[in-house]
Amino acid sequence: MSLAKLDDLPEDILVLIFPLLDVSDFLALCSVNKFFHEAFLKNPEFWREVTTKTFRVPVQPLLRANGPRWYWLYKNLRTQTKVYEWGGSGPALKHSLNKSWPSKSLTSAKIGNIVDLQxxxxxxxxxxxxxxxxxxxxxxxxxxxxxxxxxxxxxxxxxxxxxxxxxxxxxxxxxxxxxxxxxxxxxxxxxxxxxxxxxxxxxxxxxxxxxxxxxxxxxxxxxxxxxxxxxxxxxxxxxxxxxxxxxxxxxxxxxxxxxxxxxxxxxxxxVPGTAFQRSKSNRNRTEDDEDAGLGEVVNYIVLEAHIVFITDLNKVYAMEADSRRMVELSKFSAPGRILQDVQGAFRNFAIFTSTGEVMVGNNDLIHDAFNHVDDPANASSPQLPAGLQHNDVISISFGDYHYTALHANGKVSSYGREPRGCGALGLGSYQGGIPFRGLTLDGENRRFSDVYYLPYAEDKRHNVWFEPEKQKWLKHLTDEAAPRDGSSDWLTPLTENRQGLMEEYSTCVERAGDNWDNYPDIKAEDPDGLGAYFALSVASAGWQNVALVLVNQDLADKVKRKHLINATGSNSSKDRPKYKWELQTYPPLPTDDHGKIDFSMYDFDTWVYGLPPLEDDSKGRLAMNQ
Structure with missing residues (x-):
């Protein structure tokens, strides 16, 4: 009998060999021929196993089959992870400093290979x-x-x-x-x-x-x-x-x-009914299985007063810890809907489906389900925030009044409100960010006012930005929008959202910030497509947030230079590099025959950095609006 060659073996047999190999052996196997390289180099099972064992990375249920992500993690976790913080620790900590923009944690720099944050x-x-x-x-x-x-x-x-x-x-x-x-x-x-x-x-x-x-x-x-x-x-x-x-x-x-x-x-x-476990030989899920009961627990969370869990029968249950009463949260289930994960804390939680739906519930929804045990059809339904739907959300972390979502592309988005302007949303402050990102204050005292989204922006996606130069850019917009030396007052009509001005204008700002690195030569230097800042995890609680971010500093510096004029200038003040937006300003506000401001003459889709482009320097920066 002749020995079988590796390339004669079927794929299902080769996959069984992978767990027996270390990284060097696996890479050698992938280099046997072009087919092996293309088919197996980013095999999710191998890289998930080796990454979780090497780095203790928690496995996100929604990322189990994402081979490229596990491959990237293994390559970069040793050298490029940084901890970022924003928000405040709440009124109980008098030493707390509020941070409205993500800042790099200096005290965590001495800790090696951080793999999880909470x-x-x-x-x-x-x-x-x-x-x-x-x-x-x-x-x-x-x-x-x-x-x-x-x-x-x-x-x-x-x-x-x-x-x-x-x-x-x-x-x-x-x-x-x-x-x-x-x-x-x-x-x-x-x-x-x-x-x-x-x-x-x-x-x-x-x-x-x-x-x-x-x-x-x-x-x-x-x-x-x-x-x-x-x-x-x-x-x-x-x-x-x-x-x-x-x-x-x-x-x-x-x-x-x-x-x-x-x-x-x-x-x-x-918790009653949570012990059931399907045998390895019978993983078929069926509600007709009398022994299955509620089904096999897929995941669970612990809230302020309830334990919430999902089962492989695609059902959600909540148990009140004190009374041990249990109820099915039937509004989260639907024919054909596959529930993949549940995440939450304190009084809020989210259910994830296989098709990219993210359904958000809270204590009130659970209480209402208990009140409608006899007529569950009339119980409250979960919310489906538009910014979370079919946006590759892989995790959600809840604070007291806000929550953050981590997307598969390494972006973090922010929702809710921040008490006393503590910075929990991470979108900026009244010195830069409010109102341009759809935010407003609930009072005149900036120090003690809550920050919340304007109605049009509540459910929309707003990404947390890690680039420090973006904070300078937003501050420039604030400074330029305020009236001075006879210039037009753009800040007041924007803040008041007159004629829906802020709704239209903030879209221009978000688009510019989200396309900050959208240059062909930058993309060519980023073969993995991770960008300069790629969030691996984000955690929120109380009034604060932390994120573990892969930082490609070389790429970040190159992106920054794209927004500079005279980026290689001397140290003299005359030749100091300037950001391109520093040369731009708001145009005069036009008025009609009745003295009413007319914004219709401006096409914000053509504006760069949230400002009209300079005629001699618009070509390179229009990429931000594509």
Whole structure:
């Protein structure tokens, strides 16, 4: 019998070989011939597996089959990730500084290979590829006994459980997944231990559950007793245990401090109907399966007072934690609709479908479902914000009054409102951004006024921009729009949206900002298509946000130079490089015979940088409006 050649093997057999290969062997296999290279180089199963194992990257259900993305992540995670922050930590933290524009976190720069970020009520935390967990701010913002709440600090363990590190791996303390609640952190280690922190400066407590049997060192998530994930809520913690289902327990605190024993034994309760697990040999989903009950849990979240989960029967359920009453949220289901994920926090949540729908619900919707148990057809329906529909949204993170969406193309969009102008939307401030991005204030006091979208802009998509020069551009628009030295007052009619002016004009501004790098020679230098800034994850809570962003600084510098005149000039003030928009200004406001301002003569589709283009310099920049 002759041995089969590699290129004689069918694809389904070759794919089974991939998990046995390391990266160098896999790349060698892909170089055997042109077919192997084109068919397998960006194989999603291989790159997802190697990336998640190497970097502990959490797997987004909506990205499981996205091979190119996992390939890009593996190539870039070691060198190009940066943490950006915006918003404020809320009134409980007096040291908090509001940031209306994403700024690079300097304190996170010393932390290597950050792969996941989350926000709590008064903190943000990050996980490294070595399984180390760091936190800045206060876990519990109602406690004021922190010497210095600023800067990232590694969360600690009792000396009986040595902390893992790049040089000394410890499976009991190497964190593979974590969840940030309002006033606590919950984490799952490689060994399968549950750890919980209530204070940044105190050691973790080891959580053991008396209501369910769990096993350590499980190699197969389908093995009964395996803890597959932990989720922290408002004042509820939870874990999913294979064969048992969703286990949850109330947090009773505050905890006394370092004198607390390491072991935290909790009774816990099991969400009824969540234990069902389909066998590997029978993954067919059918409502006729009497043993399936509610179906197999696909994912779940913990809100302020409810646990919400979706099942493989494409149904959504909510259980009230205190009363243990359960209701189906039937308005999220429809014939042929496949539910893929649920995400949420505090009082809000989102359901994702396979066709790109994103349905948003909240506590009120759940309460209404309980009130209409006997006539579910009259229960409230979820919202479908226009900016989220069929826009490749892969995750949504909710704060108190705002939420952010991460799109598959690495963009972040922002919705809701920001209290006291804290910057939670990340779209700019009254010094640049308001009103040009469809925003307005609810009062005259800029410091204490809430910022919210004008009605026409509420459901539209507005991307968070990471380029610092865009902030300067928006400030220039603000300065130029204000009346001075006899110039026309554009700011007042724009702010008041007279004759729908702002609705039309803000579209021009958004288009310019979203096409900032739309130049052929820039595209040629970006073969992966990631752009200069590509967000990998975004987290929101309270009044704040953090994002993990791949930054190609060389490309960012080249894009910036595209918007400069005399970009290679000397250091003298005369030859200082200027941004192109600095040479532009608003035209005079025309009036009709009755003294009424007439905006119809201006075609904003032809404007560049939100201003009329200069006659001798419009060609290169019109790319921004294409």
């Amino acid at each position: 926000c709590g009520g008064w903190s943000s935390s990050c996980l490294t590829s070595d399984g180390e967990l760091y936190l800045t701010g206060r876990i519990d913002g109602l406690q004021y006994d922190y010497a210095d709440p600023t800067g990232y600090k590694r969360l600690s363990f009792d000396e009986r459980y040595p902390a893992t590190s790049a040089d000394s791996y410890q499976k009991s303390t190497a964190i593979k997944q974590f969840s940030s609640g309002r006033r606590h952190i919950l984490a799952l280690s490689d060994e399968g231990m549950i750890w919980s922190w209530f204070h940044r400066d105190h050691n973790a407590r080891l959580v053991e559950l008396s209501c369910a049997r769990t096993i350590l060192n499980s190699q197969d998530p389908s093995t009964p007793g395996t803890i597959t994930k932990v989720v922290a809520g408002w004042d509820i913690n939870s874990a999913f245990i294979t064969g048992t289902g969703i286990v949850y327990w109330k947090i009773h605190g505050p905890h006394s401090g370092q004198a607390d024993p390491v072991l935290l034994m909790v009774t816990g309760e099991i």
